[in-house]
Amino acid sequence: MSRHYLGLQDLTSEEINSLLSLIGTLCQNKNGVQKWKAQLEGRQVISLFWSPPRKNKPIYYDPDLVIGIDDRIQSLVNKANKALGISTLDAVPSPEEKIEDVIKFSEQLDRIDGVIIRHNSAGAAHRIARETSYFVLNIQDNLRERPVEALSFVYIIKDIARKLEKDCTRVKVGIVGNIAYSAFARSLIFGLNKLRIGLLTFASPTLTSAYFQHLGVQNICSKERFLDEIDFLVSVPISQVLVEKGLIPSVNDYLSFFQITNEDLKESARPPSVLPCRTRNYVDTCTAVDRSFMIDEKSMKGVILNTLIAVLIFCAATQTPT
Structure with a gap:
């Protein structure tokens, strides 16, 4: 029976730990994917990545605020499908197409096992999951969640803590930047919260959320105290879009108070390990630090690929990953 991967908010801690264990197996053994390929080879999925109208895309667009095709993640999706022998039908719908059009299109195909979707409407993946029989893997649905990349960060944090022989429940993760209006930050907070990993934020009140505080996330006003209390630092980019929406006065003004250097x-x-959140079209503005403090980005890309493979196995395999 196939399962959906819609967001970390929907998963139990047991399911998240099962996925993290599978990611670890795939990272440590390059041939670990072969036993799953035998089970999944020949499956067919639709890959749907929405893009906004070009004329409405801001020059400095934030991919977590305005959905655009992210070539990096789409390329990794294709690599993950190829590794498992899954056939991919790439579809690039126009910005005007509705969810109903996706459902009708998929129903016209002879056989479809799942859809991998990135959409500009929050909850789009959940609706498709409710109204179809195939699995749905959500890459991002506007500001709701961006759960694949967030899960890869959760794995990196837990893996480093394990190597340092630290109890994960005693580790603290700090997040800076665009927190309230970032699908990635939301997913990361949901995932870490499910695993009882401590969370702190350092951001303007306009870029934080009372809902996160309800989950136990504490916003620290002092930069010194914030850095002294955390083991890992995750930087979520801010952009000109936030200025246009009236959430911050200007990017430079914001960074003068909240940038980590x-x-x-x-x-x-005890300086934390820095995990930068970057995209191909976007520069991280919230941390101005050299690579000596950063997690290796090449290694991070490999973890994201293995996370995609693990999530595809979670969705499509009839045997529960262990």
């Missing part, structure tokens, strides 16, 4: 980390009693 090399000097900040060097002055910290």
Whole structure:
């Protein structure tokens, strides 16, 4: 029986840990995917990535605020499908197409096992899951969730904590930048919260959320205290879009108060490991630090690919991953 992967908010801690275990197996053994390929080879999925009208796309668009085709993640989706022997039908719908059109299109195909979707409407993946019989893998549905990349960050955090022989429930993760209006940040918070990993934020009140505080996420006003308390730092980019929406006065003004720099980390009693959240079309503005503090980005890309493979196995395999 296939399962949906719509967001980390919908998963139990047991399901998240099962996926993390599978990601670890795939990262440690390059041939680990072969036993799943025998089960999944020949499956067929539709890959649907929405894009906004070109004339309405801001020059400095934030992919978590305005959905655009992200070539990096789409390329990794195709690699993950190929690794498992899954056939991919790429469809690029126009911005005007509705969810009903997707459902009708899929029903006209002879056989479809699942859909991998990125849509500009929050909840789009949930609706398709309710009204169809195939599995739905959500890459991102506007501001709701971006659960694949978030799960890869959860894996990296837990893996480093394990290597340092730290109890994950005693580890603290700090998030800076665009938190309230980032699908990635939402998914990351949901995932870490399910695993009882401590969370702190350092951001303007306009970029945080009372709902996250309800989950136990504490917003720290002091940069020094924030850095002294965390083991990992996740930086979520901000952009000109936030200025246009009246959420911050200007990017430079915001960074003058909330940017984390090399000097900040060097002055910290125990500087955290930095996990930058970047896209092909976007530059991280919330951390100005050198690579000595950063997790290797090449390794992160490999983890994201293995996360996609693990999630496809979770959705499509009849045997529960262990």
